[in-house]
Amino acid sequence: MSNEQRPVWHKRVTEAISADELAEREALWVPLTEEVRELVSTAILSEVDEHAVALARQHIRAAQEILGTKVDTGSFGMHVNDEGLAWNWGNAATGQKNAVAPPLCQVPIADGVRYEADFGAGYEGPPGCLHGGWIALILDHASGRAAHLEGNGPTFTGTLTIRYLQPTRLGPAVAHAWVETRTANKFVVRCTLSTEDGVTAESEGVFVLARWARKPQED
């Protein structure tokens, strides 16, 4: 029970769907997301001629028309069922339906949160390296997730301080985030991003449990 209403922008959709049906739906959509992500990478690296580009565009437009015959409006938001499951598949860092999201894979660990990913051509900033904005997103998301798990509620980034230590080469990378200290509604979270070159970026963030999600006695 929270002590304030969720804000108007917090889109929440309740669905009558079982866990099994949700898993089936996830299995339907995730391959599409992966294919769209691959398409982006292939488009960047492709060197085909103008006829092939024109043909590819026809197919992409056809796919868009098919998917567009039934669409929600605005954003995906947070979907929930009455068994307590929640899924935000539009999320820009990890959304199952979001091909813009990097291919982050969460790996269970005892101490905090670990994400692994293989960053390809679509994430390039400095030639051959991961863009600093993507680095910020990964550190932010991994840290937010660590705070979310510990606080059992939606935590927002208050302050995120990043130190870029060396270029992060495209390819495999690992993010590790852990809560260093916690007071009632505030978490100080540290995170590192590493590649085969070692730690390439590190952050310290202050994450705050949303006011509307706090229990009355915590305020």
Ligand SMILES: CCCCCCCCCCCCCC(=O)SCCNC(=O)CCNC(=O)[C@H](O)C(C)(C)COP(=O)(O)OP(=O)(O)OC[C@H]1O[C@@H](n2cnc3c(N)ncnc32)[C@H](O)[C@@H]1OP(=O)(O)O
């Ligand atoms: C399927 C479901 C899965 C879900 C998965 C989820 C994983 C998601 C992972 C997502 C990850 C991605 C995440 C994103 O992308 S979050 C998106 C980016 N962030 C925002 O948009 C946040 C915007 N700001 C706010 O909403 C509020 O200002 C916040 C929530 C930050 C504070 O709110 P409020 O104003 O109500 O707080 P309070 O007055 O009760 O203060 C409480 C304590 O906090 C301290 N403080 C306050 N502000 C700041 C600040 N800026 N820096 C440092 N500290 C700050 C304050 O001094 C006090 O400390 P103390 O006096 O107690 O010591």
